[in-house]
Amino acid sequence: MFRFKPIGYVRSPYTSTKEIPKGLGAEHKAEGTLEILPEFEAGLADIEGFSHLFVIWIFDRSQGFELLGTPPSDNRPHGVFATRSPRRPNPIGLTVVELLRREGTRLHVRGLDMLDGTPILDIKPYLSSVPTESLRRGWLAEAEARKGK
């Protein structure tokens, strides 16, 4: 058993999961801030140089988990580890955001898909990408093909 404490909280325009774009072709363009607790401010030094960040956070309003579930992007069930479902054994979320600017302990970012008030566990620089030509997207590519997208 491992214990974690938030390093800060997300301020986003979303107060209900219904407002968050989901499913095929969903685009996350929402802007907001990552508000880091003052005691961790020194850990943000030099973060301004990165265009994109990984944010590791908690689905704090999700309850329980299901190992097989049908995501909004398909009408067939898939294993939870092959989806981004919030109902996970460890309810941890991962989002790549674009860093717009920093103001002290506030990181202004674009690409949020979390609810307002979401606890943040960690932030890391996004350093490299998998080249598009070597990426396979499993059931999601198939679901898109079936829907003619």
Added chain:
Amino acid sequence: MFRFKPIGYVRSPYTSTKEIPKGLGAEHKAEGTLEILPEFEAGLADIEGFSHLFVIWIFDRSQGFELLGTPPSDNRPHGVFATRSPRRPNPIGLTVVELLRREGTRLHVRGLDMLDGTPILDIKPYLSSVPTESLRRGWLAEAEARKGK
């Protein structure tokens, strides 16, 4: 305070952090397995279709944290949230691996940078990349330039 339990463990060739390639130009080509606990096997359904996975894990042998530290890739200190240092407020690691094949609860992968026995918290499909042309790599790009790499 949030509590998490491992869903499985990493089997990697590394038994000491000294063996893990670090710093500028480090390449992670190590192969090994992600061994998921039998109770979570159903959650792996359809994971075979993805070429790459995010693995969220614990730096279980790291102690304490430092907000400013000098990474192996530079001789200047940077904020912990602008580095991949193991000495983080929440010692959570994130690795992108290539999925080679699945054998029941074992995922054979390439690209490990974790120690053997590392606890795994979550696995997610890697769905999209930030285009190279829109990625800025902050102090890391500067450190590379200074070293003429």
